[in-house]
Structures are given as structure tokens and as C-alpha cells.
Amino acid sequence: QVQLVESGGGLVQAGGSLRLSCAASGGTFSSYVMGWFRQGPGEEREFVAAISWRGGSTVTADSVKGRFTIARDNDKNTVSLQMNTLKPEDTAVYYCAADQSLRFGARQPREYEYWGQGTQVTVSS
Secondary structure (H helix, E strand, O other), X not given: OOEEEEEOOEEEXXXXXXXXXXXXXXXXXXXXXXXXXXXXXXXXXXXXEEEOOOOOOEEEOOOOOOOEEEEEEOOOOEEEEEEOOOOHHHOEEEEEEEEOOOOOOOOOHHHOOEEOOOEEEEEEO
16 A cells, blocks of 8 residues: 655746655555546536656646646656746645556546645746
8 A cells, every 4th residue: 555745835926836755665666547637616627637657657637737747756756846937726635545456547647546635836927
């Protein structure tokens, strides 16, 4: 069973950048597809990006495509989300998640078994 801890959230002005990081422990990191989700106030949790076991494939939500980049380092057991050109609508709690199935590309929260506690990202206009 893997434990996930996010970091790197904060307050940033529109147009700025943030880099989120998620540290994993307690499992075989390279055996998980890793994903990022976010949940704004009063909204459902939504998919942001996912990366395959060795990082060879990524998938990104249309709302952040071209602005956000997911990456992983299996030697350090970390996954990151580089967020550029941030917009006020990107304001949300961002969650790291792990999927232990053999599939890649899942976009529904229910398809991920393990979750971090979340980190707040606030983008001011």
C-alpha cells in the first residue's frame, strides 16, 4: 500500500507558475499509474493529468493542456505537476493519486485507489 504526500501549493497571481510535488512511500512506485486531480469549492473532483508507469505516456485534461506538465522520477518516488500560465479558474485543492491496475488513462477518481491529503492552489486575478 502506498502513501502519498503532496507539497508545493500556495498563492500565485494569474499568469504565474507553481510546481506541485507528490512523494510516495510504502509501495513499489513504478507499479502505479500516477495522476493529479483537483477539486474547486463546491465542485466535483476532476482529472488533471496522468502518467504511465515509466513515464513514457502522459494524458492531460483539455482545460490545462499546453499549460500543465506531469512528470515522474521513479528513482526518487516522486511525481510532479508543473503549472504555468495559471488562471483564477485553476484555484482548487490538488490531489495526487495512484492507480494500481494494469490500465493507463483512467480519468475517474473512483479508478484510483490511493490518494494524498491535497494541497491548496489559489490563483488571484
